[in-house]
Amino acid sequence: MRPMLEIKNLHVEVDGKKILNGLDLVVEKGSVHAIMGPNGSGKSTLAHVLAGKPAYVVTDGQVLLDGEDILALPPDERAARGLFLAFQYPMEIPGVASFNFLRTAINAQRKKRGEVEFSVPDVMKRVREAAGKLGIEQDMLRRGVNVGFSGGEKKRNEILQMALLEPQLCVLDETDSGLDIDALKVVSEGVNRLRSSERAFVVITHYQRLLNYIMPDVVHVLSRGRIARTGGKELALELEAKGYAQYQEEAV
Amino acid sequence: MAEVAVIKTAAEQQLAAGWQEAKSRLPGPRLLRATAFERFAAAGLPHRRVEEWKYTDLRALMRDAKPLAGAPGTAAKAKARAAGKPIESLEARRIVLVDGAFVPELSDLAGLETGLTITSLAQALAEGDDEATAHLGKVVPTDDVAVALNTAFMGDGAVIRVAAGVALARPIELVFFNSGERPASVFTRSLVLIENGARVMLVESHEGAPGAEDQVNTALELRVGDDAHVDHVKITGEGAGSLHVSTLMAAVGARARFNEFLFTTGAAVVRNQLFVRFEGEGTVAGIRGASLLRGRQHTDTTVVADHVAGACTSRELFKSVLDGDSRGVFQGRITVRPQAQRTDAKMATHALLLSERAEADNKPELEIFADDVQCGHGATTGALDDDLLFYLRARGIPAKEAEALLIQAFVGEAIEGIEHAGLRDALMDQVVAWLDARAG
Numbered sequence: 001m002r003p004m005l006e007i008k009n010l011h012v013e014v015d016g017k018k019i020l021n022g023l024d025l026v027v028e029k030g031s032v033h034a035i036m037g038p039n040g041s042g043k044s045t046l047a048h049v050l051a052g053k054p055a056y057v058v059t060d061g062q063v064l065l066d067g068e069d070i071l072a073l074p075p076d077e078r079a080a081r082g083l084f085l086a087f088q089y090p091m092e093i094p095g096v097a098s099f100n101f102l103r104t105a106i107n108a109q110r111k112k113r114g115e116v117e118f119s120v121p122d123v124m125k126r127v128r129e130a131a132g133k134l135g136i137e138q139d140m141l142r143r144g145v146n147v148g149f150s151g152g153e154k155k156r157n158e159i160l161q162m163a164l165l166e167p168q169l170c171v172l173d174e175t176d177s178g179l180d181i182d183a184l185k186v187v188s189e190g191v192n193r194l195r196s197s198e199r200a201f202v203v204i205t206h207y208q209r210l211l212n213y214i215m216p217d218v219v220h221v222l223s224r225g226r227i228a229r230t231g232g233k234e235l236a237l238e239l240e241a242k243g244y245a246q247y248q249e250e251a252v
Numbered sequence: 253m254a255e256v257a258v259i260k261t262a263a264e265q266q267l268a269a270g271w272q273e274a275k276s277r278l279p280g281p282r283l284l285r286a287t288a289f290e291r292f293a294a295a296g297l298p299h300r301r302v303e304e305w306k307y308t309d310l311r312a313l314m315r316d317a318k319p320l321a322g323a324p325g326t327a328a329k330a331k332a333r334a335a336g337k338p339i340e341s342l343e344a345r346r347i348v349l350v351d352g353a354f355v356p357e358l359s360d361l362a363g364l365e366t367g368l369t370i371t372s373l374a375q376a377l378a379e380g381d382d383e384a385t386a387h388l389g390k391v392v393p394t395d396d397v398a399v400a401l402n403t404a405f406m407g408d409g410a411v412i413r414v415a416a417g418v419a420l421a422r423p424i425e426l427v428f429f430n431s432g433e434r435p436a437s438v439f440t441r442s443l444v445l446i447e448n449g450a451r452v453m454l455v456e457s458h459e460g461a462p463g464a465e466d467q468v469n470t471a472l473e474l475r476v477g478d479d480a481h482v483d484h485v486k487i488t489g490e491g492a493g494s495l496h497v498s499t500l501m502a503a504v505g506a507r508a509r510f511n512e513f514l515f516t517t518g519a520a521v522v523r524n525q526l527f528v529r530f531e532g533e534g535t536v537a538g539i540r541g542a543s544l545l546r547g548r549q550h551t552d553t554t555v556v557a558d559h560v561a562g563a564c565t566s567r568e569l570f571k572s573v574l575d576g577d578s579r580g581v582f583q584g585r586i587t588v589r590p591q592a593q594r595t596d597a598k599m600a601t602h603a604l605l606l607s608e609r610a611e612a613d614n615k616p617e618l619e620i621f622a623d624d625v626q627c628g629h630g631a632t633t634g635a636l637d638d639d640l641l642f643y644l645r646a647r648g649i650p651a652k653e654a655e656a657l658l659i660q661a662f663v664g665e666a667i668e669g670i671e672h673a674g675l676r677d678a679l680m681d682q683v684v685a686w687l688d689a690r691a692g
Contacts, residue, residue: 051646054638079648091643095661101647104657109648144661161647 002067004029004169004200005050010061012042012049012225019045021225022061027169027218030197034211034236035204037222038244043204044088046222047173050202051085052078065169079105080112082168086158086175093145098157101145102127102164109165130163134190152183159190170194171202176210188213208240223247264296266317270437271404274320278407280377281385288389288403295397304396307581307613308523308552313495318467320405321436324350328431332358335429336457338487339678344425344455347410351431351466352438354408365422367415367450373441374408384411384443391443391473392501392527392558399499402471406441409472412454413444416477419451423672428470430460430491438493440470448477448505453672454484458498459518460491468493468519471501478505478532483671485513487679492519499525506532506561513670514541514553514570515679517686522551530557530564530592539568540669542679544686545578545610552581555599559592562622568599571666573659574610575690585617588625595625603633604662606655656687 005027012020019042027033037043049056050063052075063071070078093101106126107117118126131141134156146154155175162170172191176184191201191214203214211219211233219235221228221244228247229235271289278285297314298305324332332350347370348358354372361370376384389403410426428440446452454474460466476482488496496519504510514524528539543551557566572580582601603612616629636658644654663683670676 051642053642074651075642075645076648076650076654079646085646087643087646091640093640093643093658093661095664096657101644101657104653105644105647105649108650108653112648112650165648 001029003027004066005202006062006064008062008064010049010063011059012045013057013059014045014055019225020049023226025220025227027200027202029200031217032195032201032203032214034216034219035202035222036206036208036219036236036239038248039206041222041247042225043206043222044173047085047088047171047204050083050171051075076108077112079165079167080109084162084165084167084170086162086170086172088174088177090146090154090158092147092149094147096145098141098143098145099124099127102161105161106164126164130160133193134160134163135186136160151178152180155179155183155187156190159187163190163194168198169200169202171204173204174206175203176205176207184210184213208236211236221247261297261311261314263311263314263317267401268293270317270320274405278405279374281388284389285404288400291395291400292397292404298397304554304583307583308521308550310398310497313521314467318435318437318465320407321351321353321438321466324353324355324431325433328433329355329358331431331461332427332429335459336425336427338489338682339425339455339457339675341678342423342425342455342672342674344423346425346427348427348429349408349410349440350429351433351436352407352440354410365418365420367418368420369413371411372408373406373411373443376411381411387443387445387473387475388441391475391503392529394501394527396499396525398469398497398523398525399471399501402439402441402469402499405437405439405469406471407439409440409442411443414446414450414452416447417449420453423453423455425455425457428456428458430464430466430468430493432461432464432466432491435465435494436467438466438468438470442472444472444474446474446476446480446482449479450477451481452483454482455675456484456486457489458487458492458496459489460493462491464491464493466493468496468498470497471499474500474502476502476504476508476510479507480505481509483511483513485515485670485675486524488514488516488522488524489518492522494520496521497523500527502526502528504528504530504532504535504537507534508532510535510537511669511671512537512539514543515682516541516543516551517545517682520549523554524552525554527556528558530559530566531561533561533563535564537564537566538669539566540666541570542663542666542683543572543580544663544683545572545580546575546690547578548576549578550581551579552583554583556585556587557597557599559586559588559595559597562592563594564592565596566598568601569666569669570601571663572603572612573606573663574603574612575606577607577609579611579613581613582631583615583617584629585619586627586629587619588622588627590621593622593624595622595627597625597627599629601631602662604659605633605635652691656691659687660684
């Protein structure tokens with residue numbers, strides 16, 4: 001079976017500085033891969049370069065989403081092809097009401113894929129249902145996107161967007177950062193509800209804690225911009241116990 | 253003669269010749285007109301060394317002065333029937349002026365509410381309307397040269413009176429239409445007297461045939477009585493002239509609510525100047541606006557908020573979206589007189605640059621002579637936020653649509669200040685239309 005995501009020999013620079021150095025990664029459909037690593041190892045760069053952030057310059061390599069190279073595509077086309085990035089720091093957008101934003105995003109993707117756009121009542125119904133499951137109040141959806149939201153609310157809102165956009169590949173960038181234990185549970189349950197045989201997850205995290213709630217199939221350690229080690233979920237526990245010292249030493 | 257030495261540009265000479273030719277046939281207050289012309293003759297057209305006109309150099313911008321507009325013909329009037337589209341949904345009472353002339357047969361003068369009177373300025377002046385002449389030029393006295401020119405040459409306009417306590421359910425729309433049949437100088441002057449406790453919404457729509465090259469000098473004097481509630485909105489759209497100079501002179505009484513909004517998408521060069529005087533205590537005012545400019549458009553918004561009486565609140569918020577080679581100017585002055593204690597006045601102006609060639613100029617001024625006041629100003633200029641754009645695009649929203657969402661949000665913050673929901677929607681529709689045209 002064709003993998004959901006295949007990264008081959010990826011080299012990335014930001015402001016002339018090499019961040020990713022020949023990263024290889026294969027994520028099969030239906031699987032959850034965790035990517036762990038010390039600060040500065042390139043975790044967030046990987047997330048952003050997958051989503052197509054302009055400042056990140058790919059100097060070599062390929063990123064295949066469901067078999068097709070997406071590196072030449074703008075961010076919105078990658079999203080329409082089923083790639084979703086849950087941001088570590090979701091943006092506040094004053095003046096753009098959440099509901100309007102969600103509707104615009106959903107229909108822009110559907111239009112791009114040649115699907116029929118949803119009507120306003122249709123989107124409303126979907127949003128209400130999905131928001132209810134995540135404990136997001138209707139009042140929050142009337143406000144500007146993420147405006148005045150707490151850290152936990154912003155992360156829940158990311159998962160809401162993920163649920164509504166029904167992506168094939170979900171990339172979660174430090175989704176656990178800034179969450180208390182209750183919020184972490186809500187967010188993890190939201191992610192777990194979306195797990196399916198057709199969907200893959202790349203969960204980027206510094207801490208093992210999140211992986212107690214979102215159980216990974218595969219754990220990778222990122223160091224010096226490439227995968228240094230790959231294992232099962234026990235690798236996450238080992239990292240929690242021993243820390244990243246050996247990988248940081250390598251990085252020196 | 254002394255003024256011969258001062259008047260030197262072609263436009264100034266043409267204006268002087270126009271005055272000699274027209275002064276005997278212009279209706280009404282001879283002395284007021286003559287005095288005003290003397291003011292112009294002494295100062296000449298304002299230029300960049302005149303601080304108030306620093307960014308809009310009329311002497312340089314006016315290569316010539318167009319001849320005074322003649323009476324509109326049948327064809328011109330026919331074109332004007334379709335004007336005022338943007339706010340059609342408000343079902344306002346339409347008063348139509350074509351090439352500066354009040355056209356009764358295009359105006360909705362039937363069934364005027366009790367306490368509402370509407371006449372043409374030319375008629376009021378010709379008939380010696382004492383009340384009108386008593387107020388003309390005196391609502392907010394100014395020595396501004398553009399106003400002086402307007403006073404000297406004013407041909408027609410609307411005179412509207414609303415009696416005390418009358419609440420007009422229907423908005424009034426003054427439609428100023430330029431037919432574009434031949435480039436002309438158009439001088440309109442309106443006088444709106446709103447007595448105590450009345451409720452009025454007044455919209456001015458300035459538009460015309462696409463590319464109309466008229467030089468428009470329009471002025472409106474507005475007296476807002478005590479406890480009155482007045483919304484004044486000016487929409488400057490396509491065809492509003494190659495040069496469009498507009499002045500609002502508003503005197504606001506006590507405990508009033510006064511909301512001003514300037515919405516500008518049209519005309520090559522626009523100067524919107526507002527002189528607002530707070531003359532009674534306890535008034536709350538919002539002075540807001542939004543400009544969306546492209547190409548080589550230039551819009552100068554100059555606001556003088558003069559707090560003469562105390563305990564008034566004024567909020568100014570102006571937003572400009574500047575594409576292409578356009579230029580947006582904001583000059584705002586808040587004056588707080590010694591007796592105007594407990595004044596709360598704030599002004600904010602924000603420009604969004606969509607092009608590297610666009611320019612925004614901001615000049616805030618505070619003149620505070622009282623000690624117990626709250627005053628402030630803020631100005632920002634910037635491009636669209638790349639991180640916000642990326643966030644929207646990462647959700648599947650294409651670049652142009654993502655930009656449009658952010659631009660709408662930016663402008664929307666000012667438009668939200670309009671109380672009338674229908675008008676808010678109508679103006680947001682105009683914003684969307686502007687963005688659609690931009691996306692091509």
